[in-house]
Amino acid sequence: LAKKKGKNNYQLFTNKLKEQNKRKSMLEKDLRKAIKGEELHLNYQPQFDLETKKIVGLEALLRWNHPTYGPISPGEFIPLAEETNLILPLGKWVLEQACQQNKKWQDEGYEPFRIAVNVSVKQLQQFDFVSSVSQILQKTGLNPKYLELEITESILQDLACLKHSIKKLRALGVSIAIDDFGTGYSSLSVLYQLPINSLKIDQSFVRNLNSTNRTSAIIKTIIDMGRNLDFYVVAEGIEYEDQASFLCKNHCHIGQGYYFSHPLSSHEVQKMLVKRH
Ligand code: C2E
Ligand code: MG
Ligand code: MG
Ligand code: MG
Numbered sequence: 001l002a003k004k005k006g007k008n009n010y011q012l013f014t015n016k017l018k019e020q021n022k023r024k025s026m027l028e029k030d031l032r033k034a035i036k037g038e039e040l041h042l043n044y045q046p047q048f049d050l051e052t053k054k055i056v057g058l059e060a061l062l063r064w065n066h067p068t069y070g071p072i073s074p075g076e077f078i079p080l081a082e083e084t085n086l087i088l089p090l091g092k093w094v095l096e097q098a099c100q101q102n103k104k105w106q107d108e109g110y111e112p113f114r115i116a117v118n119v120s121v122k123q124l125q126q127f128d129f130v131s132s133v134s135q136i137l138q139k140t141g142l143n144p145k146y147l148e149l150e151i152t153e154s155i156l157q158d159l160a161c162l163k164h165s166i167k168k169l170r171a172l173g174v175s176i177a178i179d180d181f182g183t184g185y186s187s188l189s190v191l192y193q194l195p196i197n198s199l200k201i202d203q204s205f206v207r208n209l210n211s212t213n214r215t216s217a218i219i220k221t222i223i224d225m226g227r228n229l230d231f232y233v234v235a236e237g238i239e240y241e242d243q244a245s246f247l248c249k250n251h252c253h254i255g256q257g258y259y260f261s262h263p264l265s266s267h268e269v270q271k272m273l274v275k276r277h
Helices: 003-036 074-083 089-108 129-140 160-171 186-191 203-205 215-230 242-248 266-272
Strands: 040-049 054-067 068-071 114-119 146-153 175-183 198-201 232-235
Touching: 003 054, 003 089, 040 089, 040 266, 054 074, 054 089, 054 198, 074 089, 089 114, 089 129, 089 146, 089 266, 114 175, 129 160, 146 160, 146 203, 160 175, 160 186, 198 203, 198 215, 203 215, 215 232, 215 242
Parallel strands: 054 114, 114 146, 146 175, 175 198, 198 232
Antiparallel strands: 040 054, 054 068
C-alpha cells in the first residue's frame, strides 16, 4: 500500500511540475509579445517623508495584464524574464517609460520628485548599461537627480563588477537604493563598499513589527546605522498606523506602503500631485 501511495504522490508531483513548466513556457512566449503590444504598463507607489507626510518620490512597478489570464504578478514574470534575458528589453522599456512620465509631470508644472526604478542584476551586468541609462536620460530630458535605481541586496554578490557600474551611475548624477535590505548575504559589506544613497528596509521586518519584539530592535539598528552612514532610510510594506508611527518616532526618513497608498496608475498619481506656484 505504501508503495502504491508513493507512486501516486510521485505522479501528482510530476504532473504538477509538468503543469508548471507548461505555464512557464507559455508565459515566456506571451511575454515576448507583450513587450511589443499594449499589455504592459507602470504603476507608481508614492513614497512619503515620514515627518512632513509629503510625497518625496514614486516607485515605478511593472504591471502585465495578460489578454486571457488577466493580471500576472511581477513576482511570477520578473524571474521568468530574468531567466530568459527578456528582462533586458523589458528593463529598458520600464526605465524609459518612468523617465518620460516623470519629465512630463515636471513639464506640466508639478513639484518635482524622484522616480525609483527597479533594476535587475542582469541589466547591471551588461557592459553598456550605464550608457543606456545615460541615453534614456538624454532622450527624455529628465535631470538625473530625479532618477533612483533600486538594486536588490540579495543579488549584490558580484560586488567588484557592480561597484564599477554603480560608481559610473553616481557620476552621471543618478541615485542608488539598496532594495530589500537585511535579507541578503552581503548586508554589511555593501554599506562601505558601494556608493549608495538609500537603504530600503525589507518588508518582512516591517510586517513582523511590534514594539516589544526583536524585529523592532533590528529595525532601529538599521535606521541608526543608515543615518550614521548618511543614507536615506526607507521602510516599505507599511500597512498600519502603528508601524508608521514607530518608524517616524525612530527617525526613519521615508515610508512606503498600503497604509499611505497602494501603487497607482499615472492618472491617479496626478490627482495627488501639487502644482508649483
Ligand atoms: P519591490 O521592488 O520590493 O517592490 C515592492 C513590492 O511591495 C511591490 O510589489 C508593491 O506593490 C508591494 N507593496 C507595496 N506596499 C505594500 C504593503 O503595504 N504591503 C504589501 N504586502 N506589499 C506592498 P509588486 O509590484 O508585486 O512587485 C514585486 C517585485 O517585483 C518588486 O519588489 C520588484 O523586485 C519586482 N519588480 C516590479 N517591477 C519591476 C521592474 O520594473 N523591474 C524589475 N527588475 N523588477 C520589478
Ligand atoms: Mg523596489
Ligand atoms: Mg526589488
Ligand atoms: Mg523591496
